[in-house]
Amino acid sequence: MKLERFSDLVLRLTASAVDMSPADFRQRMVALLGEAVDFDAAWWGWSSFAGNKVNIVNSGRYRMPPEFEAAAKAVAPIDPFIRHGRNLPVFALTLTPREAAVSEDYLAFSERFGIATMMNGHCRLDQSSAYHFFMSIYRGPERPVFETQDAANFEIILRHLEQGLSLSVRTELRARAGRNGEAALFDEDVQIVRATPGFDAMLETEGLSSRRAAALLKQIVRQGGHHRGRNLVLEAETYKPGLTFVRLARLALWHRLSVQERRVAEKLIAGASARQISEAFGVSSNTVRNQIASIYRRLEVKTRIELLQRLSGET
Secondary structure, three states, rough: OOOOHHHHHHHHHHHHHHHHOOOOOOOOOOHHHHOOOOOEEEEEEEEEOOOOOOEEEEEEEEEEEHHHHHHHOHHHHHOOOHHHHOOHHHHEEEEEEHOOOHHHHHHHHHOOOOOOOEEEEEEEEEOOOOEEEEEEEEEEEOOOOOHHHHHHHHHHHHHHHHHHHHHHHHHHHHHHHOOEEEEEOOOOOOOOEEHHHHHHHHOOOOOHHHHHHHHHHHHHHHOEEEOOOOOOOEEEEEOOOEEEEEEEEEEOHHOOHHHHHHHHHHHOHHHHHOOHHHHOOOHHHHHHHHHHHHHHHHHHOOOHHHHHHHHHOOO
16 A cells, blocks of 8 residues: 555544544444455454453444354354464454365355455554454455455554544543543443543542442443442443443532431521521531531531532532
8 A cells, every 4th residue: 555545544534533423433444444455345343352252342344244243253262363363462464264274164154254365453452451453354256365465554554443443432432421421331341441531530539449349330330220429420321232331420519418418508508507507407406516527528628618619509
């Protein structure tokens, strides 16, 4: 591929990632790749490897039938590309099944879907993730085989395809997280696949130990719904098969207080004394003082003035 053509591809990928949803970007990604590399069909997604287990999520296909996805995942443990490249951060290889030392099952899979020659590559999402972005492109019978130079070019292009897809996903996560929230995608093993930059730091504000935080995430990823903690609200929903979207949001200050504490806080903000509050609610002064101490502790303030400043705009 000529340098100017490659540069144009990168610029168009980046522009598309910023302007499009992940679903639309994936279609655009395939179209742009087709301008640079000649292929008949494609399959892509995020993959991770743990022993003999291969996790594949956020996948997509181009010009392959619906049953292809399940069939490709079924032969993943014997996939020659995975066997050769699973421990490499960046990898690309060409293969002609009929001429290579592949298993009979893998050969049957390739023939079932009319794959005469293929090229696969992957690259690590980032150092904090166990996942790779992978892409396989295919040519049918009576088509020229992919050459070694094709794999070298594909390895370079892959990094930019991954960056574009990750940018579109992160842009979506940021939009769905909201102005004051953070968000992440978790796999079925409760491992973060992609997240907004402040996700871990916001989770730490809940004040949980590492073990309790991990247990909370495990519960909400696997059961869904929402959890209201001391400082945060966690909400979970299915993003795609094998992926769960989790949103963190700061708990509104008023919701950190019990119903009675909210009533006392409202009186404090209005200027009432502890004695006036005790008379208004028919409780002892000691009870009111304990409630005020609890309010200050929960909202992390020390004086009535700080309380007013903290709750300003939330009443």
